[in-house]
Amino acid sequence: MGRPSILMKRKLLVFLAACVFALAVLALRVLYIQLAHGERLQRLAYEQQTRDRLIAPDRGSILDRNLVKIAGTQSVATISVIYNQLGDREATAIALSRELEMELEAVQTRVNRRVALERIAMRVEMDVAERVRELQLPGVVVDEDIRRVYPFGSLASHVVGFVGRDNQGIIGLEARYDSYLAGQSGRILTETDVRGIEIRGGGEHRIDPTPGYSLVTSIDVVLQQYAEQAIGLAVERHNAKRGSIILMCPHTGQLLAMANKPDFDLNEPFAINDPELAAAWHTLSQEQRGDALNRMWRNPSINDTYEPGSTFKIFTSVAGLEAGVITPDSRFVCNGIHTVGGRQIRCWRYPRAHGAINFREGVFTSCNPVFMITAERLTAERFYDYFSKFGFRERTGIDVPGEATGIVHRPENVGPVELATMSFGQSFQITPLQLLRGASAVVNGGRLVTPHFATHLLDADGAVAHTFDHPVSEPVISRETSDIMREILEGVVYTGTGNRTYLPGFRVGGKTATSEKLPRRSGRYIASFMAFAPADDPRVLALVLIDEPKGAYYGGMIAGPVMREILQNALPYLGVAPEFNEQEQQLPETQRVSVPDFSDISVTAALRIIRELGLEAAVEGQGDAVRAQFPRAGDEVNRGAKIIIYTSH
Numbered sequence: 001m002g003r004p005s006i007l008m009k010r011k012l013l014v015f016l017a018a019c020v021f022a023l024a025v026l027a028l029r030v031l032y033i034q035l036a037h038g039e040r041l042q043r044l045a046y047e048q049q050t051r052d053r054l055i056a057p058d059r060g061s062i063l064d065r066n067l068v069k070i071a072g073t074q075s076v077a078t079i080s081v082i083y084n085q086l087g088d089r090e091a092t093a094i095a096l097s098r099e100l101e102m103e104l105e106a107v108q109t110r111v112n113r114r115v116a117l118e119r120i121a122m123r124v125e126m127d128v129a130e131r132v133r134e135l136q137l138p139g140v141v142v143d144e145d146i147r148r149v150y151p152f153g154s155l156a157s158h159v160v161g162f163v164g165r166d167n168q169g170i171i172g173l174e175a176r177y178d179s180y181l182a183g184q185s186g187r188i189l190t191e192t193d194v195r196g197i198e199i200r201g202g203g204e205h206r207i208d209p210t211p212g213y214s215l216v217t218s219i220d221v222v223l224q225q226y227a228e229q230a231i232g233l234a235v236e237r238h239n240a241k242r243g244s245i246i247l248m249c250p251h252t253g254q255l256l257a258m259a260n261k262p263d264f265d266l267n268e269p270f271a272i273n274d275p276e277l278a279a280a281w282h283t284l285s286q287e288q289r290g291d292a293l294n295r296m297w298r299n300p301s302i303n304d305t306y307e308p309g310s311t312f313k314i315f316t317s318v319a320g321l322e323a324g325v326i327t328p329d330s331r332f333v334c335n336g337i338h339t340v341g342g343r344q345i346r347c348w349r350y351p352r353a354h355g356a357i358n359f360r361e362g363v364f365t366s367c368n369p370v371f372m373i374t375a376e377r378l379t380a381e382r383f384y385d386y387f388s389k390f391g392f393r394e395r396t397g398i399d400v401p402g403e404a405t406g407i408v409h410r411p412e413n414v415g416p417v418e419l420a421t422m423s424f425g426q427s428f429q430i431t432p433l434q435l436l437r438g439a440s441a442v443v444n445g446g447r448l449v450t451p452h453f454a455t456h457l458l459d460a461d462g463a464v465a466h467t468f469d470h471p472v473s474e475p476v477i478s479r480e481t482s483d484i485m486r487e488i489l490e491g492v493v494y495t496g497t498g499n500r501t502y503l504p505g506f507r508v509g510g511k512t513a514t515s516e517k518l519p520r521r522s523g524r525y526i527a528s529f530m531a532f533a534p535a536d537d538p539r540v541l542a543l544v545l546i547d548e549p550k551g552a553y554y555g556g557m558i559a560g561p562v563m564r565e566i567l568q569n570a571l572p573y574l575g576v577a578p579e580f581n582e583q584e585q586q587l588p589e590t591q592r593v594s595v596p597d598f599s600d601i602s603v604t605a606a607l608r609i610i611r612e613l614g615l616e617a618a619v620e621g622q623g624d625a626v627r628a629q630f631p632r633a634g635d636e637v638n639r640g641a642k643i644i645i646y647t648s649h
Helices: 002-049 089-100 104-111 126-135 172-176 221-237 275-279 286-297 309-323 359-365 368-378 380-389 416-423 432-443 479-494 555-573 603-612 623-629
Strands: 050-055 069-081 118-124 140-149 186-191 204-207 214-217 242-248 255-261 331-334 337-340 343-346 355-358 454-458 464-467 509-516 525-533 540-547 615-620 642-647
Touching: 050 140, 069 089, 069 126, 089 104, 089 118, 089 126, 104 118, 118 126, 118 140, 126 140, 221 242, 221 255, 221 540, 221 555, 242 432, 242 555, 309 359, 309 368, 309 380, 309 416, 309 432, 309 479, 309 509, 309 525, 309 555, 331 359, 331 368, 337 368, 337 416, 343 368, 343 416, 355 359, 359 368, 359 479, 368 380, 368 416, 380 416, 432 479, 432 525, 432 540, 479 509, 479 525, 509 555, 525 555, 540 555
Parallel strands: none
Antiparallel strands: 050 186, 069 118, 069 140, 186 204, 214 454, 242 255, 242 540, 331 355, 337 343, 454 464, 509 525, 525 540, 615 642
């Protein structure tokens, strides 16, 4: 009897030990699940027992430098149906179709869709949503929503960008700063049974949305409007393909305006702005439509590259001065042609020549041989060193997406001809903004800025929540060279090729350019003008580009007057008061001059008479009208020429 009793006790102990072990394992497993997965499982259980609907947050506004709203939000509603809670589906569809002014068939399809929550309509006006709510249709819910609105329509459209159906930024600042602007969605939680039907008296829990931050930018709405009006009229007047104007503070990189024409309406971003393309829209494939929209939304100021032409001579000048291979008084001789590597490269003035001039005069007259010789003295290695210093081999770092990089020869592939053509802005491509960024260092004392729009964020109470930092480089050139170039470029406007930008009372510096597009001799040009003012302490740095103007195409002739108009409006607005020198104070307010009938004489003869009267003229037309900038004896009468006469300062 003793042995079985001992055996039973041993079995009992083993059993108890196994139970304790199993309980311990179970407890550890429960503890592990609780610690490692408890939060997730609780969330899953809660989601199974509740239904939630998202509440769109109030997207932050985009403001100009004076807190003028460029992009904002408007309260609207979203109408949805919960399938398992619907009553008479046919009656519901008819009622919603009537109130929402939608096709009945489309509403019926959505109402009969077997999903937990189906959206019927978004961005519904609040008065319409209130009428739907008053119908008290079972299973129909009306939730808060927002719609993005742009009070100025197309103003700065390529910069500001727009949002999609989900209020997520698509292009421009809306896309770049989406994480700050978007905010966080709220939720409405409703208790349901296993079939997803709302429990009577189960209650509803609301989690309020968190509004997004408002973005304060450097854009000035007034300056942006000036720029858009000026470039829009210029594109229309010259029947150009497109045009751009950029205004920037050269000391900080803050972009005051960036205008591109044609543009598009931010409130209707999918509406094609080309009437011919819009008429043929139904014939295009999805891919073709996508390409057309992308072209319309593309920001040419940062997304497209071009040969800068003579505006680049500024940088060849600075490199030569910094390296000590020239001085402002260095002597040159222009024969109209300069031979490089066995190839003859013309001055723009060919067949005439500038003759014996100093470097300063070479900049005033934009003489190509002066810059080719300067580049030869620099050598390709040092030329490329300065090319890199001015940021032409990198992006500018602007805070909108899609910035392009330049297209440049590899240094090892640069021979004498390539170096010569690069010296006056050909055989490579950069973006307009790269040019302006490089110019900022030339005129601000030597530092490269980072062009940008964002300055700081505001919270819902209007307090500053974050300030953006945009780096400024260490000096890339000396202040002395910067001072010399500002003085020389002021002379370009006062006495040189940029004289059509001259503004009495304001000290303006600048440089013209006429860039021939590829392929050469296609008759397609970009007329441009880079300027800054006041010349002694620049408050604004500006660039005007007019792409493929018809008729006259020279930068000084086409882009110069546009720049003058911009600065004439912008400088007083920025608080720059005119200061007239002694000569300007003596200028008569008006001058009446009689001119003869030019209809039966050659263009050359007409220009000679005009200049003898102390006036200047621009010529538009074909044949010898185009050649009138280089007049020769024996030009025939050209009745198609249009001569524009203006006074010289």
